[in-house]
Amino acid sequence: MEISAALVKQLRDQTGAPMMDCKKALLESKGDFEKAVTYLRQKSLATATKKASRTASDGLIAAYIHPGSKIGVMVELNCETDFVARSNEFTEFTKNVAMHIAALSPLYIRREDVSDQVIEQEKSIYHEQAKDSGKPEKIWEKIISGRLEKFFSEVCLLEQTYIKDDTRSIQDVLNDLIGKLGENISIRRFARYQLGESLPQ
Amino acid sequence: MEISAALVKQLRDQTGAPMMDCKKALLESKGDFEKAVTYLRQKSLATATKKASRTASDGLIAAYIHPGSKIGVMVELNCETDFVARSNEFTEFTKNVAMHIAALSPLYIRREDVSDQVIEQEKSIYHEQAKDSGKPEKIWEKIISGRLEKFFSEVCLLEQTYIKDDTRSIQDVLNDLIGKLGENISIRRFARYQLGESLPQ
Numbered sequence: 001m002e003i004s005a006a007l008v009k010q011l012r013d014q015t016g017a018p019m020m021d022c023k024k025a026l027l028e029s030k031g032d033f034e035k036a037v038t039y040l041r042q043k044s045l046a047t048a049t050k051k052a053s054r055t056a057s058d059g060l061i062a063a064y065i066h067p068g069s070k071i072g073v074m075v076e077l078n079c080e081t082d083f084v085a086r087s088n089e090f091t092e093f094t095k096n097v098a099m100h101i102a103a104l105s106p107l108y109i110r111r112e113d114v115s116d117q118v119i120e121q122e123k124s125i126y127h128e129q130a131k132d133s134g135k136p137e138k139i140w141e142k143i144i145s146g147r148l149e150k151f152f153s154e155v156c157l158l159e160q161t162y163i164k165d166d167t168r169s170i171q172d173v174l175n176d177l178i179g180k181l182g183e184n185i186s187i188r189r190f191a192r193y194q195l196g197e198s199l200p201q
Numbered sequence: 202m203e204i205s206a207a208l209v210k211q212l213r214d215q216t217g218a219p220m221m222d223c224k225k226a227l228l229e230s231k232g233d234f235e236k237a238v239t240y241l242r243q244k245s246l247a248t249a250t251k252k253a254s255r256t257a258s259d260g261l262i263a264a265y266i267h268p269g270s271k272i273g274v275m276v277e278l279n280c281e282t283d284f285v286a287r288s289n290e291f292t293e294f295t296k297n298v299a300m301h302i303a304a305l306s307p308l309y310i311r312r313e314d315v316s317d318q319v320i321e322q323e324k325s326i327y328h329e330q331a332k333d334s335g336k337p338e339k340i341w342e343k344i345i346s347g348r349l350e351k352f353f354s355e356v357c358l359l360e361q362t363y364i365k366d367d368t369r370s371i372q373d374v375l376n377d378l379i380g381k382l383g384e385n386i387s388i389r390r391f392a393r394y395q396l397g398e399s400l401p402q
Contacts, residue, residue, distance in 0.1 A: 038322070042329035061273035061394045063264030069286075072262035074275040076394050085270075189400065191392040193262045193277050199390065 003027060011036055015046035058085045059188070064098035070195040073101045080183040090185070093177055096164055097157075101190050106157035109187055114156070122151050157187065204228060216241050217290075217381040242377065259286045260389070265299035271396040274302045281384040291386070294378055297365055298358075302393050307358035310388055315357070323352055358388065 003026045011022040011033065017040045025045075029035035040046035059078035066072070075098045077090070084090050108114055126147040130140040153159040158171040165173070170187075178185050204227045212223040212234065218241045230236035260279035267273065278295045280286050309315050327348040331341040354360045359372040366374070371388075379386050 038326065041326045043333070044330055057397065059396055060270045061266060061396055062270060063266055063273055063275055065262060065264055069261045069263065072264055072275050072277075074264055074273050074392055074394060076273075076396065078397070091270075189394070191275055191394075193275060193390070193392075195260055195262055195277065196258060196279070 001027065001030060003031060007031070007033070011040075015040050017045040021045050058082050060085050060091060060094045062091075062094045062098050064095065064102050066102050071102050072193045073098045073190060075101065075190040076188040077185065078188050079181070079185045084181050084183045084185075087181065089177060089181060093173070097170070097187060098190075100160070100163045100170065101157065101192055103163050104160050105192060106160055106190075107155040109157050109190070111152045111156050111159065114152070119148070122148060157190070202228060202231060204232060208232070208234070212237055212241070216377075241380065242373075259283050261286050261292060261295045263292075263295045263299050265296065265303050267303050272303050273394045274299045274391060276302065276391040277389040278386065279389050280382070280386045285382050285384045285386075288382065290378060290382060294374070298371070298388060299391075301361070301364045301371065302358065302391050304364050305361050306393060306395075307361055307391075308356040310358050310391070312353045312357050312360065315353070320349070323349060358391070 003023060007026060008019060008022045011017070011026060012019055015022070015037060017025070021040060021043070022036070025036040025039040025043075026033075028039055037046065057078070057080050059076060061074065061076050063072065063074045075094065077094045077097065079085055079090060123144055126144040127140065129147070130143040133143070135143065153161075153169075158174070159169055162168050162170050162173050174185060174187070204224055208227060209220060209223045212218070212227060213220055216223065216238060218226070222241065223237070226237040226240040227234075230240055258279075259282055260277060262275065262277050264273065264275045276295065276299045278291070278298065280291060285291050324345055327345040328341065330348070331344040334344070336344065354362075354370075359375070360370055363369050363371050363374050375386060375388070
């Protein structure tokens with residue numbers, strides 16, 4: 001069996017185990033990465049604390065705590081170089097995104113993150129609403145898709161209207177920034193905490 | 202036995218416990234200051250368990266962004282009243298917990314949060330390690346349970362050694378605070394972001 005050098009390196013980066021042991025672990029586990037990690041730990045060559053393997057290359061972590069400290073947001077924005085990460089435009093935008101999330105409580109970053117189950121649920125609700133509206137059945141589909149678009153624009157961060165400029169979406173502002181700074185920039189993840197809210201099980 | 206008012210005051214200043222409790226602690230410990238501190242801490246612990254069922258209805262959200270903005274932590278701490286939430290001790294502890302999480306990367310708050318699957322996986326690794334150690338089979342169980350305890354103390358926030366006092370765990374510091382402020386206090390949730398780390402699928 002062939003084990004790629006890239007996979008060996010990735011295992012080494014994550015576990016800190018010597019290169020030869022990483023290769024052996026991958027051979028033993030037939031290329032299964034998680035099994036190779038377990039193998040290394042069994043042989044005491046790797047510790048439980050995982051080293052984070054890096055994917056995005058640079059960026060910033062920022063937080064916004066709303067006055068009163070009952071609402072907080074943390075966000076990760078990625079770019080390609082430390083130079084851009086430290087630029088005024090990028091740090092300013094990162095801060096503003098955190099503040100925007102505190103104000104507008106998005107649930108997702110993009111519509112692709114919304115599960116099929118949630119979309120089906122929304123559609124069935126809009127279907128009932130269309131039926132009840134008394135409008136002709138031939139326009140129900142249009143009503144449903146219109147409401148679904150509205151739903152996305154309310155719950156997906158990138159589609160929300162930017163709090164600092166109500167003529168543009170977050171995606172618009174992000175696109176401008178990408179053009180201006182000449183690097184790929186993405187909002188990778190966020191967490192929004194509201195004091196005492198019930199937590200998902 | 203006579204307990205001097207000065208000693209009672211000193212104990213009160215150090216522990217923040219009510220005057221009468223300090224006097225009682227010193228009487229119980231026959232004037233031994235350290236024993237009296239221990240007595241009061243034991244009492245705080247009793248208070249903690251007694252109050253555990255009360256719902257925490259107030260608290261704070263706080264964040265700590267490590268210089269360089271590549272690591273960030275957000276945390277929610279709960280208490281019972283806004284009065285305690287705004288106290289110096291509570292706000293200070295909340296900040297310190299966020300900083301502690303940034304430094305020590307816990308994966309869980311308490312050991313009850315670790316899934317059975319993870320525990321079984323760890324046990325199987327320690328079993329292999331014990332087998333490989335060449336030590337007699339009759340002590341394998343002891344080796345395994347010892348390593349599991351160590352694992353919990355590394356990955357569970359409450360069991361970690363507090364970064365600002367390496368003689369105490371976060372749970373110890375939390376218990377002291379509960380005793381001092383007289384309210385149930387809990388660390389409810391946290392998020393720790395490290396720039397570019399791979400995300401769970």
